Amino acid sequence: MSEDKAIRTGTHVITGNDAMVEGAIAAGCRFFAGYPITPQNEVPEMFSVRLPEVGGNFIQMEDEIGSIAAVVGASLAGAKAMTSTSGPGFSLMQEYISQAAQSEIPLVVGNVQRTGPGSGIVSVPHHGDVMQARYGGNGDYEIIAVAPASAQESFDLTVEAFNLAEKWRTPVIILSDAMLGHCREKVVIQSAEEFKKNIIERKIGPRKGFKPFTYEENGELIVPPPLQLGTHAFPFWLPSVSHNEFGIPILDTVPKGSFKMVKRLCDKIIKNEEKITMTESYYLDDADVAVIAYGLPARTGLRAVREAREQGIKAGLLRLKTIWPFAQTAIEKVAESVKSIVVPEINMGQLFIEIDRVAAKKGVSAHLVIQISKLHEPHEILSKIKEVA
Amino acid sequence: MSISMLAGAERPDHPLSRYASTMHIFCAGCGYGAIAQAVTRVYAERKLDKMKYVFFTGIGCHSALPTLLPGYTVMTLHGRLPAVVTGAKLANPELKPICFCGDGDLLAIGTNHFVHACRRNLDMVLILLHNNVYGMTGGQAAPTTPTEYKGTTAPYGYLEKPFDGCELAIASGATFVSRWTSAHIKQFMNTLNKAIDHRGLSFIEVVTTCPTYFGRKNKMPEPIDLFRWIRDSAVSIKKAEGMSEEELEGKFLVGEFQKTDRPDLNTIYKEIIKRAQGD
Numbered sequence: 001m002s003e004d005k006a007i008r009t010g011t012h013v014i015t016g017n018d019a020m021v022e023g024a025i026a027a028g029c030r031f032f033a034g035y036p037i038t039p040q041n042e043v044p045e046m047f048s049v050r051l052p053e054v055g056g057n058f059i060q061m062e063d064e065i066g067s068i069a070a071v072v073g074a075s076l077a078g079a080k081a082m083t084s085t086s087g088p089g090f091s092l093m094q095e096y097i098s099q100a101a102q103s104e105i106p107l108v109v110g111n112v113q114r115t116g117p118g119s120g121i122v123s124v125p126h127h128g129d130v131m132q133a134r135y136g137g138n139g140d141y142e143i144i145a146v147a148p149a150s151a152q153e154s155f156d157l158t159v160e161a162f163n164l165a166e167k168w169r170t171p172v173i174i175l176s177d178a179m180l181g182h183c184r185e186k187v188v189i190q191s192a193e194e195f196k197k198n199i200i201e202r203k204i205g206p207r208k209g210f211k212p213f214t215y216e217e218n219g220e221l222i223v224p225p226p227l228q229l230g231t232h233a234f235p236f237w238l239p240s241v242s243h244n245e246f247g248i249p250i251l252d253t254v255p256k257g258s259f260k261m262v263k264r265l266c267d268k269i270i271k272n273e274e275k276i277t278m279t280e281s282y283y284l285d286d287a288d289v290a291v292i293a294y295g296l297p298a299r300t301g302l303r304a305v306r307e308a309r310e311q312g313i314k315a316g317l318l319r320l321k322t323i324w325p326f327a328q329t330a331i332e333k334v335a336e337s338v339k340s341i342v343v344p345e346i347n348m349g350q351l352f353i354e355i356d357r358v359a360a361k362k363g364v365s366a367h368l369v370i371q372i373s374k375l376h377e378p379h380e381i382l383s384k385i386k387e388v389a
Numbered sequence: 390m391s392i393s394m395l396a397g398a399e400r401p402d403h404p405l406s407r408y409a410s411t412m413h414i415f416c417a418g419c420g421y422g423a424i425a426q427a428v429t430r431v432y433a434e435r436k437l438d439k440m441k442y443v444f445f446t447g448i449g450c451h452s453a454l455p456t457l458l459p460g461y462t463v464m465t466l467h468g469r470l471p472a473v474v475t476g477a478k479l480a481n482p483e484l485k486p487i488c489f490c491g492d493g494d495l496l497a498i499g500t501n502h503f504v505h506a507c508r509r510n511l512d513m514v515l516i517l518l519h520n521n522v523y524g525m526t527g528g529q530a531a532p533t534t535p536t537e538y539k540g541t542t543a544p545y546g547y548l549e550k551p552f553d554g555c556e557l558a559i560a561s562g563a564t565f566v567s568r569w570t571s572a573h574i575k576q577f578m579n580t581l582n583k584a585i586d587h588r589g590l591s592f593i594e595v596v597t598t599c600p601t602y603f604g605r606k607n608k609m610p611e612p613i614d615l616f617r618w619i620r621d622s623a624v625s626i627k628k629a630e631g632m633s634e635e636e637l638e639g640k641f642l643v644g645e646f647q648k649t650d651r652p653d654l655n656t657i658y659k660e661i662i663k664r665a666q667g668d
């Protein structure tokens with residue numbers, strides 16, 4: 001398998017969907033299982049071309065339930081693995097996303113979002129799955145979700161998604177959308193040598209003192225390397241039922257054990273929020289109004305902020321490259337220094353619930369700018385900035 | 390069944406003494422213990438490599454088999470086993486999974502994954518534990534409950550036509566298909582040996598006892614009643630040839646139905662890589 005085939009160094013003009021595939025393969029993804037659904041079809045199509053070229057496997061499964069299950073199997077057997085889908089398929093995947101979070105199985109799920117509810121409109125953007133990404137599965141657990149805002153970022157954040165999955169042993173969701181997936185933009189890919197410095201490779205746990213799951217040591221949570229079937233780095237039994245840090249099922253007579261497991265899984269992500277989250281700030285130093293956005297609305301928001309500045313309004317932007325875990329620390333910091341916050345979302349206000357909670361705590365007003373099934377016009381965000389400045 | 394015995398679980402050293410401190414956890418008279426013992430014997434006799442011959446289970450009473458099995462086990466989600474194994478086999482072709490599914494598991498919630506695994510000729514041994522009911526959830530009717538028999542969700546008798554797992558496997562493309570019962574352990578072990586050597590999907594249905602639910606609901610409360618019912622309902626393929634349709638009413642066939650060869654999923658995917666790389 002030649003490295004130059006996996007890492008396509010150079011400057012390309014490609015769609016967000018294709019960039020996601022290139023990012024995954026460059027990051028070491030060697031298994032993809034999926035099922036056709038618009039607007040993500042180009043992702044499996046491109047994987048079917050690219051994976052065999054680098055010695056990997058692409059398989060079209062019988063449905064999305066089977067797709068995510070196959071990804072779980074591949075990850076357990078040692079491959080970096082991914083699936084992708086859109087709204088209805090994402091709902092079908094929740095069963096195994098919840099299980100993968102509980103069994104601490106690293107994997108990546110691309111969700112090229114379309115309008116919902118139900119079958120919705122298949123090829124227009126909508127960020128309706130923000131809450132589903134975090135709360136879609138049964139039980140209490142935390143996952144990581146990234147939100148690219150350009151084709152370049154569809155590449156970069158997919159690479160990052162694989163790194164985060166390996167590091168924190170968790171499913172990582174990429175929340176793209178129909179517009180981003182289909183829009184063709186410039187994507188620059190570094191030389192393989194440079195690129196590989198930033199890749200977290202799959203590791204195998206030690207033979208001696210092997211610990212299958214996240215455990216606590218001196219008050220700190222340690223995330224051991226992922227399980228690998230066919231090696232010593234596997235518990236004698238990987239139960240899908242609740243289990244302690246050694247993989248022994250928790251009996252219903254000791255609910256305390258279950259509490260410990262859930263807490264461990266949630267703390268692993270939430271307590272490391274500052275290490276996991278990625279944000280970008282624009283003009284926030286002296287801002288009175290902060291726009292907080294993710295994905296494509298962040299680009300529209302940036303234009304609105306610049307226009308506001310031209311008109312003498314001190315506006316700034318906090319762009320969230322990760323949606324989950326919620327960037328509590330970064331958003332609190334912004335809320336401490338501005339008078340009001342504007343949140344443009346392509347949904348009825350999903351992340352707004354969280355942002356508003358932080359704003360209220362800091363005594364700042366937060367304002368939602370809704371769009372459904374289409375991107376905002378810059379003036380829609382600008383007029384809200386002017387209204388609340 | 391109860392799972393209170395699991396607390397003493399430890400990592401395997403010797404193939405036959407995984408649980409120095411525990412015993413099995415199935416109800417008295419459950420056929421699962423005998424099946425696990427048979428599999429364990431074959432595993433030990435052949436000195437199978439634990440890194441290669443890994444176990445998978447679905448969800449049901451059979452999920453508790455790892456307390457007896459001699460190798461590493463993955464417990465999947467209800468019905469999803471064939472799909473999980475598809476990913477595992479493609480990621481690591483060296484694995485030879487030995488899998489256990491319940492009849493609710495494989496023939497109801499997991500049917501879609503099952504028929505596609507057969508179609509793909511996925512290289513694994515797939516053992517269907519046919520106990521006529523959903524054991525774990527309390528004896529509800531399963532797609533294998535014989536017509537007119539009772540379950541906790543079929544108080545007036547189950548009137549639907551049951552699935553024949555072997556026919557379904559053959560129609561879907563499985564390359565080695567057989568049926569035995571927990572009253573035919575020797576024959577089962579013999580077929581299991583062949584299945585382990587077969588490259589492709591080896592499907593072995595084992596009709597087995599659930600005295601706690603199926604037996605109790607159908608006037609066969611003693612394990613021995615159910616054992617006899619299974620033994621007497623089983624007719625070998627050869628014997629059946631000389632029997633009329635009326636004589637075969639309420640019986641089922643046991644034996645090896647099909648053994649053919651065609652490329653398994655891994656072989657096909659190797660070919661795709663070859664084509665993509667232009668070799």
Ligand SMILES: Cc1ncc(C[n+]2csc(CCOP(=O)(O)OP(=O)(O)O)c2C)c(N)n1
Pocket residue numbers: 448449450451452467490491492493494495518520522523524525526531
């Ligand atoms: C998605 C899902 N639905 C339902 C269940 C509940 N459930 C657990 S075991 C089981 C039935 C098991 O029956 P079978 O597969 O025949 O196995 P047995 O207990 O007889 O071994 C069901 C329905 C579940 N675990 N997951």
Ligand code: SF4
Pocket residue numbers: 390414415416418419420421450520524525598599600601602
């Ligand atoms: S309920 Fe039935 S299948 Fe389950 S352990 Fe008891 S006898 Fe066996």
Ligand SMILES: [Mg+2]
Pocket residue numbers: 449491492493518519520521522523524531
């Ligand atoms: Mg059953």
